[in-house]
Amino acid sequence: MLKTYGAAVFAAALIARPSVAGAAGTPAHTAAMGMGTVTIPVTAGVYRLTLMIGPREAMYTQAQARRSHPTTGEIMLRGTMMGGMGMGMDMLNHHLEVHVLDRRTMRPASNPVVSITYQATSPMMMRPVQVPIAVMVGLNMDMSDIHYGNNVSMPGGAYRVSVHVNQASATYTVRL
Ligand SMILES: [Cu+2]
Numbered sequence: 001m002l003k004t005y006g007a008a009v010f011a012a013a014l015i016a017r018p019s020v021a022g023a024a025g026t027p028a029h030t031a032a033m034g035m036g037t038v039t040i041p042v043t044a045g046v047y048r049l050t051l052m053i054g055p056r057e058a059m060y061t062q063a064q065a066r067r068s069h070p071t072t073g074e075i076m077l078r079g080t081m082m083g084g085m086g087m088g089m090d091m092l093n094h095h096l097e098v099h100v101l102d103r104r105t106m107r108p109a110s111n112p113v114v115s116i117t118y119q120a121t122s123p124m125m126m127r128p129v130q131v132p133i134a135v136m137v138g139l140n141m142d143m144s145d146i147h148y149g150n151n152v153s154m155p156g157g158a159y160r161v162s163v164h165v166n167q168a169s170a171t172y173t174v175r176l
Contacts, residue, residue: 055093
């Protein structure tokens with residue numbers, strides 16, 4: 001009887017622990033990251049590459065925006081939209097984007113070829129994930145806001161984000 005009792009307590013402790021850790025950890029973590037937003041500028045070759053990771057954004061084509069007059073979100077100029085039909089859409093919890101400026105003029109580079117991957121490094125090492133590149137501007141922003149990226153699935157943890165722009169590249173380490 002004693003043995004059974006001990007096992008039951010042990011199992012309950014295991015089950016209870018993650019939810020307690022989550023409840024205690026999440027609010028402080030969010031505050032520290034400024035509502036979960038990360039902004040990291042780096043110099044890479046002739047570019048200034050600024051990685052931004054924030055909450056998932058509503059994304060619209062130009063035609064959709066004209067029809068529905070959204071007040072927040074982003075306009076997709078071209079590329080791949082994550083957020084149509086399909087499974088796993090609710091997994092897309094962040095918006096990952098890179099702004100590519102010419103380092104000398106600090107203006108957007110014209111038509112850069114951008115590729116982005118991210119890889120969870122903690123709590124578990126995961127395979128790199130390729131971000132389908134959409135070319136976007138924020139709603140009601142001008143073309144100086146042009147940037148590259150998409151909504152992504154990034155649960156809390158540490159990540160390595162690799163960005164390639166033409167011949168230049170940068171690697172970022174972030175914690176969400
Ligand atoms: Cu964006």
